[in-house]
Amino acid sequence: MPESYRPHLRKDDDKDRTASQSVTTNTSVGHAKVQDILDQKKGQVVTIRPQQTLHEAVEILRDNRIGALPVADATGALLGILSERDIVRKLADTPGHTLPHKVEEVMTRNVETTTVDEPLVTVLRRMTDGRFRHMPVVDGDALTGIITIGDVVHFRLNQLELEALQIKQLIVG
Template sequence: MKIRHVLQGKKINTIYSVASSSTVYEALELMAEKNIGAVLVIDNDELAGIFSERDYARKVILQSRASRDTLIEEVMTAKLITVTSDQPLEDAMRVMSDKHIRHLPVVDEGQLTGIISINDVVSTIIRDQKARIDSLENYISGSY
């Protein structure tokens, strides 16, 4: 299975983003409103980074910074790890596990095409396994 299947299986494939000049508070408002754990940072139509709940906890709260006064560019993760939609899903799972990350931007030919989360990956695997089990049960019972 390819990463593209994860993107296709998402109920909503909207990319939520903020500019690096946004405040942490603005990013948190968007994350709360959309019930998401990370936002991409996009400047001039270019992917500049990602800001996650982990960034907030480690780079804002634990450093006693004020969310309304701290800019995203000061605390975002700029060294991005990305995947392509043609890569096997196992690649994304391996990267997420090895690097201890929960969100991966999907970039194809230099263009941002989506973002996947560990939840998206797990949901896709569960759907795929259920379909396989149903198919095998139908085959075994002769009702295929």
Template sequence: MRIRDILRNKGDAVATVAPGTTVRDLLELLSERNIGAAVVSADGASVDGIVSERDVVRRLHERGADLLAAPVSEIMTARVETCGPDAVVDDVRGIMTEHRFRHLPVVQDGRLAGIVSIGDVVKSAIDVLESEREHLVGYIQQSP
């Protein structure tokens, strides 16, 4: 299975914020959309960074409530791992597990094409296993 298969099912919408967006506004976006991360992008197409709930919590502990007025560019991860739509889901799951991050932007031709979460990747693995199980059960039930 490829990342494009996941995007076909979930869609390619990506929550983005400009680098100057305040942490307070970021939190509002994350809460409203019930998501855990947003891509930081000055133009909505490039990936300048990524910022997650985890980034906010860690910096809030260090800096206190004043952090809420700070721009997300101060807390974002600037060196962002990405993948393409043709990436193999098992490979992506390994990368996410090894590097311990839960969101991976999908980039095609230098433009943001979607985002996958560890939940999306795990769900796809479960779907594949369920399909294989159904095929095996069908095969066994058809045997003489």
């Protein structure tokens, strides 16, 4: 019996087709690390010495429009961190006599730090659980940067926008 005629169908070409996009490639969440934020910040870390006064610290915070200062020694080793919250607590304890105090008297000594290789999701969890907004980035004893909870949230929002765009492109084609 003769075979009936069948027209050429698109699926006949499937073996020759390639795809540059797939659901997996367009929706996979990258494993962002602290280094990804530092790459975007492009700035030197503003620090303060432990012997400086709170008056100097307040001026540095104001002039640089930042909320915390890593406290480092002359070699750059991290000794602590001084945040706006630390200063406010001291203001409440010693009203009118706060600014002459030394940074080392007020700073937080037990500092949570991170490294450039730590995943951002872990850093965000640590910051949220510990209820702090600034985390110094260290390499051994050397201070290499500082990230804020705002940096992490901003980075993640940008990632989510990109993921949404990629999904939309996948749907539209």
